Amino acid sequence: MMSDITLGQFFPGNSPLHRIDPRMKLILTILYIVVVFMADTIVSVLAVLLLSVLLIPVGNIPLRTVLKSMKPLLFIMIFTGLINLFWTKDGILVCSFWIIEIYSAGIVQAIFIIVRIAALLLGSTMLISYTTSPIALTDGMEQLLAPLSRIKIPVHDFAMMMTIALRFIPTLIEETDKIMSAQKARGADFSTGSIIKRAKALIPIFIPLFLSCIRRADELAVAMECRCYNGGKGKTRMNVLHYKALDFAALALVIVAGVLVFFVNKVPLPVFLLTK
Amino acid sequence: METAIELVDVSFVYGTGTVFRTDALSGVSVKIAKGRVSGIIGHTGSGKSTMVQMMNGLIKPTSGSVRLFGEDIFADKKKLRDIRFRVGLVFQYPEYQLFEETVYKDIAYGPTNMKLDEKEIERRVKKAASLVGLDEDLFSKSPFELSGGQKRRVAIAGIMAMEPEVLVLDEPASGLDPVGRKDIFKAILDFRDATGGTVVIVSHSMEDMASYADDIIVMNHGKCFVSGCKEEVFKKADELCKMGLDVPQITSLMTRLRAMGMEIPEGIYTVEDAAKALLPLLLQKAGGGGV
Numbered sequence: 001m002m003s004d005i006t007l008g009q010f011f012p013g014n015s016p017l018h019r020i021d022p023r024m025k026l027i028l029t030i031l032y033i034v035v036v037f038m039a040d041t042i043v044s045v046l047a048v049l050l051l052s053v054l055l056i057p058v059g060n061i062p063l064r065t066v067l068k069s070m071k072p073l074l075f076i077m078i079f080t081g082l083i084n085l086f087w088t089k090d091g092i093l094v095c096s097f098w099i100i101e102i103y104s105a106g107i108v109q110a111i112f113i114i115v116r117i118a119a120l121l122l123g124s125t126m127l128i129s130y131t132t133s134p135i136a137l138t139d140g141m142e143q144l145l146a147p148l149s150r151i152k153i154p155v156h157d158f159a160m161m162m163t164i165a166l167r168f169i170p171t172l173i174e175e176t177d178k179i180m181s182a183q184k185a186r187g188a189d190f191s192t193g194s195i196i197k198r199a200k201a202l203i204p205i206f207i208p209l210f211l212s213c214i215r216r217a218d219e220l221a222v223a224m225e226c227r228c229y230n231g232g233k234g235k236t237r238m239n240v241l242h243y244k245a246l247d248f249a250a251l252a253l254v255i256v257a258g259v260l261v262f263f264v265n266k267v268p269l270p271v272f273l274l275t276k
Numbered sequence: 277m278e279t280a281i282e283l284v285d286v287s288f289v290y291g292t293g294t295v296f297r298t299d300a301l302s303g304v305s306v307k308i309a310k311g312r313v314s315g316i317i318g319h320t321g322s323g324k325s326t327m328v329q330m331m332n333g334l335i336k337p338t339s340g341s342v343r344l345f346g347e348d349i350f351a352d353k354k355k356l357r358d359i360r361f362r363v364g365l366v367f368q369y370p371e372y373q374l375f376e377e378t379v380y381k382d383i384a385y386g387p388t389n390m391k392l393d394e395k396e397i398e399r400r401v402k403k404a405a406s407l408v409g410l411d412e413d414l415f416s417k418s419p420f421e422l423s424g425g426q427k428r429r430v431a432i433a434g435i436m437a438m439e440p441e442v443l444v445l446d447e448p449a450s451g452l453d454p455v456g457r458k459d460i461f462k463a464i465l466d467f468r469d470a471t472g473g474t475v476v477i478v479s480h481s482m483e484d485m486a487s488y489a490d491d492i493i494v495m496n497h498g499k500c501f502v503s504g505c506k507e508e509v510f511k512k513a514d515e516l517c518k519m520g521l522d523v524p525q526i527t528s529l530m531t532r533l534r535a536m537g538m539e540i541p542e543g544i545y546t547v548e549d550a551a552k553a554l555l556p557l558l559l560q561k562a563g564g565g566g567v
């Protein structure tokens with residue numbers, strides 16, 4: 001039951017997308033988001049979506065997995081689409097009944113918004129969630145933000161905390177699972193009774209879980225001190241990140257996409273494809 | 277002999293449809309005889325824990341069925357909770373599941389969930405505590421103030437207090453010193469003698485199994501390699517050794533002595549038995565004017 005929760009959705013692999021330097025991926029993601037927002041006609045935003053769809057085979061991620069993880073956001077996409085559909089009063093009146101009037105601009109605007117959200121999600125999840133391990137991500141973040149430590153922001157400590165937290169999430173899920181099973185074996189019942197009764201039924205899980213968190217934290221702290229950990233000062237790395245040709249190629253690709261979007265935006269469209 | 281628990285062609289897969297898919301069990305069929313102590317032994321990752329969690333319905337086999345006295349335990353979902361009272365499962369490192377304010381309350385957690393009355397709960401808690409050798413002075417203490425071995429006993433008593441028909445223990449003695457191990461196993465055997473129940477013990481140690489189990493099930497890579505009474509299982513000593521599982525040291529010593537021509541009977545698994553077999557031979561030699 002707990003094991004069904006896929007955390008961080010990372011999908012191990014060795015595709016070009018996996019191999020891009022995590023620092024570059026963060027930069028690329030920011031640039032990509034800029035490109036998505038630059039695209040302000042239906043044609044250019046569809047082009048961006050197409051680009052991000054192409055990332056799925058490049059990253060070698062099963063289509064089913066991608067679709068499944070988009071499902072929870074379907075509601076938001078449809079809801080935003082509907083609001084735009086009914087509230088845009090521009091362009092050609094397509095149909096009207098009762099108090100509702102639908103204009104061509106409304107339809108285009110609704111599709112535009114849905115496509116934009118989809119492109120935003122798909123592109124950034126393909127770049128970050130599916131193809132970057134959480135540890136590589138924090139590592140990349142730490143090094144990108146390293147200059148901030150000059151102005152006394154403890155970048156390293158935050159990154160270390162994040163790394164540790166990420167590292168222990170699966171462990172804690174496993175532990176919760178185990179404790180739940182152990183209490184179920186003693187007849188614990190989590191699914192029937194009033195809310196208060198159910199909340200009380202969680203005590204036998206939370207107390208052992210908290211205790212184990214504290215014990216682990218304590219052990220980890222001791223283990224780190226034994227290895228002379230004293231913060232980021234003078235620390236060297238086992239895996240030093242280097243930008244490679246692939247990283248610059250990816251950067252070039254996103255910049256080209258941005259330039260293309262800029263020009264596609266300027267292409268004149270027939271009136272029924274306009275949003276205003 | 278009556279069968280208490282039977283696994284019929286059981287398979288289990290963790291993480292179906294993900295990259296991390298593991299076949300923990302594949303096509304396992306075993307029988308646990310009523311009133312006997314069965315030992316399950318095998319390497320790390322051979323599927324022992326997975327197997328015992330099926331016996332009380334905590335995990336459902338991907339295919340195959342689990343029977344308790346002939347009934348499929350997954351036939352009626354509503355009865356699963358009753359099954360868990362009938363088959364008591366002590367997890368690996370059970371001391372990490374303690375949570376109550378006092379030792380007494382923690383042992384009483386299971387029986388309370390069974391909705392027994394106060395008197396009966398008290399009787400069971402006291403009985404379970406005496407079986408595992410816990411002093412009644414400890415009842416009002418917090419379980420977190422106890423030593424590791426005492427915590428383990430509290431946790432085991434918590435399951436024994438439910439008075440299950442089948443008591444299943446996953447590595448009950450791991451991480452304890454030799455005296456602690458002996459005490460735990462003694463408590464388990466006492467439980468069996470007191471209630472006439474069936475016991476299943478998972479263990480890494482052939483020595484322990486040789487001394488305490490009647491039947492042995494050897495697991496290897498998610499399959500049942502061999503099962504049967506311990507005499508039969510230890511006859512396959514060579515194959516067990518190839519798998520990296522040792523027969524008890526004393527047994528392999530006896531096998532080698534026999535190979536060297538000494539007249540030693542088969543089926544010696546404990547040091548006491550070996551002493552009994554060797555003593556007359558040595559006396560004979562001494563009396564015969566040898567060394």
Ligand SMILES: Nc1ncnc2c1ncn2[C@@H]1O[C@H](COP(=O)(O)OP(=O)(O)OP(=O)(O)O)[C@@H](O)[C@H]1O
Nearest residue numbers: 290291298299300319320321322323324325326327
């Ligand atoms: N919760 C889980 N999720 C995924 N895989 C698991 C899980 N639990 C066990 N496994 C895998 O299933 C296989 C069998 O595990 P199991 O815990 O049954 O072994 P075991 O014989 O009890 O080992 P040990 O002696 O170390 O306790 C192992 O390969 C293990 O990696």
Ligand SMILES: [Mg+2]
Nearest residue numbers: 324325368446
């Ligand atoms: Mg195990």
